[in-house]
Amino acid sequence: xxxxxxxxxxxxxxxxxxxxxxxVTPALHTPLMAVTNAISSVxxxxxxxxxxxxxxxxGGATSKWLGLLAVVLASVNxxxxxxxxxxxxAMYKKKAPAAAKH
Amino acid sequence: xARWTPERVRGDGKGFEHVEHLTVNPWASLAYLVAGVxxxxxxxxxxxxxxxxxxxxxxxxxxxxxxxxxxxTHVPTIQTLAVGTTDSGFDYVAxxxxxxxxxxxxxxxxxxxxxxxxxxxxxxxxxxxxxxxVAAFHSLVGLAAVLVACAAYLNPGAFGIAQMLVSDTGVPxxxxxxxxxxxxxxGVAIGAITFSGSVIAFLKLNGNMGxxxxxxxxxxxxxxxxxxxxxxxxxxxxxxxxxWIFWTITVLSFVIGFLLIIPIGGADMPVVVSMLNxxxxxxxxxxxxxxxxxxxxxxxxxxxxxxxxxxxIMCKAMNRSFISVIAGGFGGDSAGGAAAAxxxxxxxxxxxxxAAFLLGQxxxxxxxxGYGMAVSQAQHVLREMGDKLKEHGVRxxxxxxxxxxxxxxxxxxxxxxxxxPYDDVFELEDINSEFAQTDVAFVIGANDVTNPxxxxxxxxxxxxxPVLDVEKAxxxxxxxxSMGGVGYAGVDNDVFYMDNTMMLLxxxxxxxxxxxxxxx
Numbered sequence: 001x002x003x004x005x006x007x008x009x010x011x012x013x014x015x016x017x018x019x020x021x022x023x024v025t026p027a028l029h030t031p032l033m034a035v036t037n038a039i040s041s042v043x044x045x046x047x048x049x050x051x052x053x054x055x056x057x058x059g060g061a062t063s064k065w066l067g068l069l070a071v072v073l074a075s076v077n078x079x080x081x082x083x084x085x086x087x088x089x090a091m092y093k094k095k096a097p098a099a100a101k102h
Numbered sequence: 103x104a105r106w107t108p109e110r111v112r113g114d115g116k117g118f119e120h121v122e123h124l125t126v127n128p129w130a131s132l133a134y135l136v137a138g139v140x141x142x143x144x145x146x147x148x149x150x151x152x153x154x155x156x157x158x159x160x161x162x163x164x165x166x167x168x169x170x171x172x173x174x175t176h177v178p179t180i181q182t183l184a185v186g187t188t189d190s191g192f193d194y195v196a197x198x199x200x201x202x203x204x205x206x207x208x209x210x211x212x213x214x215x216x217x218x219x220x221x222x223x224x225x226x227x228x229x230x231x232x233x234x235x236v237a238a239f240h241s242l243v244g245l246a247a248v249l250v251a252c253a254a255y256l257n258p259g260a261f262g263i264a265q266m267l268v269s270d271t272g273v274p275x276x277x278x279x280x281x282x283x284x285x286x287x288x289g290v291a292i293g294a295i296t297f298s299g300s301v302i303a304f305l306k307l308n309g310n311m312g313x314x315x316x317x318x319x320x321x322x323x324x325x326x327x328x329x330x331x332x333x334x335x336x337x338x339x340x341x342x343x344x345x346w347i348f349w350t351i352t353v354l355s356f357v358i359g360f361l362l363i364i365p366i367g368g369a370d371m372p373v374v375v376s377m378l379n380x381x382x383x384x385x386x387x388x389x390x391x392x393x394x395x396x397x398x399x400x401x402x403x404x405x406x407x408x409x410x411x412x413x414x415i416m417c418k419a420m421n422r423s424f425i426s427v428i429a430g431g432f433g434g435d436s437a438g439g440a441a442a443a444x445x446x447x448x449x450x451x452x453x454x455x456x457a458a459f460l461l462g463q464x465x466x467x468x469x470x471x472g473y474g475m476a477v478s479q480a481q482h483v484l485r486e487m488g489d490k491l492k493e494h495g496v497r498x499x500x501x502x503x504x505x506x507x508x509x510x511x512x513x514x515x516x517x518x519x520x521x522x523p524y525d526d527v528f529e530l531e532d533i534n535s536e537f538a539q540t541d542v543a544f545v546i547g548a549n550d551v552t553n554p555x556x557x558x559x560x561x562x563x564x565x566x567x568p569v570l571d572v573e574k575a576x577x578x579x580x581x582x583x584s585m586g587g588v589g590y591a592g593v594d595n596d597v598f599y600m601d602n603t604m605m606l607l608x609x610x611x612x613x614x615x616x617x618x619x620x621x622x
Contacts, residue, residue, distance in 0.1 A: 001394050003281055010387060013400040016142055017407030023149045026504065026529050027518075029412060029511030030232055031158075032148050033379050036405040037239045039141045039161050040386045042398050043246050045134075045172045046261075049393065050253035051209050052178040052202075053260030063257035064205070068212045070249035073242045075216025076223075078165055081239055083224035084232075085158050091229075091518040092151040 031088045038081025044074035131396060133171040138400030140164025145404060151524055168397045169213075178205035229519040230476045233375060233508040234307045240378045241300035244359075247293030247385035248352065251286050254392055255348050258282070261393060280340040282392055287336035289388035290348070291355040296381040298359030303374050306363075307508055315367040322429065328358045362428065368508075369550070372416045373427045375509045380409025412510045419504035419530075421556075421566035449585065452604035454613060457579050458620035460604070461487075464541035464577075466497040468533065470570055471513050472506045474547020474583070480611040481520040484546065487614055488522065490621045499536070500527045501570050503551035534571050543575035545597075547610050549582070553595045562593055578603040581610050 024032050050067025053060065141164045147157015180202045185195050227235050255278075258264035263282035267275045278286070305311035318324065332354050339347045366374055387402020389395075417424050461467055469488065475481060488498040500522060506513045517527055537543060545552055548570075555562040556569045572578050573596075580603055597603055606613050 006391055006394060006399060009396055010391070010399050010403050013138070013142075013403030014407050016400075017145075017404040018411065020142060020145045020404070021408040021411045024145065025148070025150060026415075026502075026511060027514040027524055027527060028148045028151065028154060029415075030236075030509060030515040031154065032145070032408060032511070033236050033375070033412070033509065034232075034239075035144060035148070035158060035161055036379060036408045037236060037243065037382065039144060039165065039401050040243050040382045040405040041246065042137070042141070042165065042168050042401045043243065043250055043386045043389055045168055045395055045398055046250035046254070046389050046393055047246060048169070048172040048209065049176050049261060050250060050257065051212070052176040052205060053257055060257050060260070063253035063260070066249045066253040066256070068208060070246040070253070071209060071212040072216045072219075073246040073249070075213045076220040077216075077239050077242045077246070078220065079217040080220030080224045080235075082158060082162050082165070083221050084227065084235065085161075086155070087224060088229075088232075088515055088518070089151070089154045089158055091515070091521075092154065092524060 028089075028092070031085050031092075034081055034085040034088065038078055038085060041074040041077035041081065044071060044078065047071040047074055127175055130171050130175045133167055134395055134397035135400075137164040137168040137171070137397040140167065141397075141401050141404055145408065164397070173209070178202035178209070228479075229481075229516055230479055231308075232515060233371065233512060234304055236509060237300050237304040237307055237375055237378065240375075240382045241297050241304060243382040244293045244296030244298075244300060244378075244385060247382075247389055248290055248297060250389055251290035251293060251392070252352070254286055254389075255290075263392060278343050283339045283343060284336060285388055285391040287339050287348070287351055289385055289392060290352050291332050291336065292381055292385040292388055294352055294355030295359035295362070296378055296385055298356045299363045299374075299381070300359075300378050302360055302363040303371065303378060306368060307371060307375075316364040318361070318365070321361065321365060325358065325361055328354055328361065332358065365429075366427065369505075370420075370422075370427050371508045372505050372510055372512075373413050373420075373424070376409050376412035376416055377428075378409070380406050380413060383407075383409055416505055416510060419568060421564070421568070447599045449599050450601075450604050452579070452606055454606070454616035455620045456604060457606055457613075458617045460577055460579065461491055461496065461542055461544070461617070462494055462621055464491075464496050466499070466536075466540045467491060467542045467544055468537060468540050468572075468575065469498065469500045470506075470543060470545045470548050470552060470572060471500065471502070471517070472546065472548025472551060473508060473512075474549075474581070474610050476507055476512065476516055477547065478610040478612075480546060480614050481516040481522075483611055483614045483618060485517070485520040485522050487618050487621070488526075490618060494621070498526060499533060501530065501533045502527060503530050503548065503568075503570055506548055506551055530568060530570060537571045537574040540575040541577065543570075543572035543578045544581075545572055545578065546581045546614070549595055550593065552597055553593060555593060555596060564593055573597050573600060573603075576602060579606055580604070581606045581608070581613050583607070583609065 047067050047070035050063050051071055140160045144157045144161035147153045179199045182198045184198050187193050254261045258276045258278045259266060264276040264278045267277050332351055335347055335351045363374060383402045383405025386398050387406060390398025390402050417427060491498050500517060502513045514527060550564055552570050552572045553564060554573050556564045556567040559565060578597055582605060584607060598605060
C-alpha cells in the first residue's frame, strides 16, 4: 500500500469516528472511554511483530524484549478494558429495556 | 544487496528502491480490515444502553481477529545457515528456517500475564475509581506505543520499513525509509506524551498528588520550546537516522507530557482524561501508518476522534476554550477571598429530619449529583432515598451536568451501579426547564454546576458556563461538607444564601443515610 492509500483510509476513518461518536449517548461516555481505550490497544499487533522478529544484528534481541513487554502492557489494556466495559454495561442492562433517550 | 555510503544515506536516499512491506498477504490485510469494521460497530453499539453490550462483544471479536491474524502471519522463526557437501560432491550454503517455539511460548505467556492483571483489576476496581483506572490504562497504551516504536527503530527490517544495505567496507545498515521515520517519530512522541501525561493525571485523580495546578514560571515558553524542538527533530530525523535524534525525541516527549499536565487543576480533569484518550488513539494511528496496518489506522482514527469530541463536549460544558484548559492554572488558588465572603452572609442550616420532611411533601424532586457524591460513595444510599420517596408518591429525577465528576459520564456510571433506572436520569438540556415546576432540588456533592453567577455575573470566572437552574426550584437542599470551602473554580455560590435554600452540612453519605432513616 502506498502512503496515499493509507492516508485515505485514515481520513475516512476519522469521519466515520466523528459521526459514530456523536451518536453515542452521553450516559455511556464513561464506557465509551473504557472501550476506546481497549481497542486502541490494537497496537499489540506491532508488539507481536516485534516480539516474533528474529532480527538482524544486536537490535533484534533488544527489540524482541521491548516487543514482549509491549505485549504485556497492551494485553493488560485489552483484557482490562473490555472486562471493565462489560462490567459497566451490565449495570445499565439491569433496568427495563425502555427506549433510549438522547 | 545495495551499497551505501554515508553521503547517500544522509541525502534523499535516491537509488534505494522501495521494498514492499512484509504483510503483503491479502488475506491478512482483509482480516485487519474486518477487525477495523468490528471496532466501528463496537462504538456504534454504544448509541444506546440496549445495544451497548453487543457493541462491546464486537470489540472483543475485532481484537481477537487482529491478534490471531498477527500470530499466524508472524510466527517466530529461527534462521540458520547450513553449509555442507552433497553426496554428489556439490558444496552448498542454505538458509534453514524453523519455528521458534520458545519465543512463541513467551509471547503467549506475555498475553497471559497481561490478561490476568487486566481482568483482576477490572473486577476489583470500585466504580468511583473509574477515572483513575482509565488514566492508568491510557498510560499503558502510550508506553506500549513507545516500546513498539523503539522496537521498530532498533529492528526496522522486521517491520518492513527499511532496506538492508551494505557499505563498501562490508558494514551492514538498515536504511529506514524517510516516510517511516516521520511516522515512527510521531508515534514515539505521541506515545510518550500520552504515557507521562496519563501518569500525572492518574496521580492527581488518585489523590497521590494534589489537585491544585502546579505553575512553573515561564512554563508557556518552556512548553512551546520543547514542542518546537520535538517537531524540529522529527523533521531532521528524515535526513539523518542517527540514534541520538530518536532518543532525544523520546525523552523530550516524556518531559513535555509531564509539563503539559502538571499545571492543570482537578476540575479540568474531564478534559484532560478525554484529551489523553484522544492521544492514545493518534499514537496507535501513527504506528498503524508505520506498519501499514488497516486495523490500527481505523482504530487510531476512531479513538482519536472519540477523545477529541469528548474534550470538545467537556470544554463546551465549562464554556472554556481548549487552549485555556491546556494552558492550565484553573481551579483552587483564588479561593481565599471568596471563602472570607462566605462567612459574612446569612444562610440557613437544616437537619436530616427537616430535609426528610420537605422531600416527603414534594411532588417532584430533582437530584443533582456531583463529584462529592463519588468521593463519599453516596450513590447506593441515594438510590435508596429515591426508592423511599417513590413509595411516598414523589416523582424522582436525576439531573446530570456534563462535567459533573472527573470524567465524561462519570455520574451516569455511578447511578447505574446503584441501580438507578436510566430513564430517571436526564442530561442538562433535557431537564433544565423542569426546575421551575420542581418542589425540591437536591444537590449532593455538586457546586459550580449549580452556580447562577455563571448566568448573571460577567466578572465570574465561570461566566457563560451552562448551569443547572436549581435556584428556580421551590426549595433547594444543598449537601456540603462545610461552609468554608468553595467549588473548584474558587467561586462563591449565591444559591447557599437564598431564602429557599437549606444547607445540609456533613458527609454526603452519612447525611443521606440519616435522611433515609428520617423518611420512615
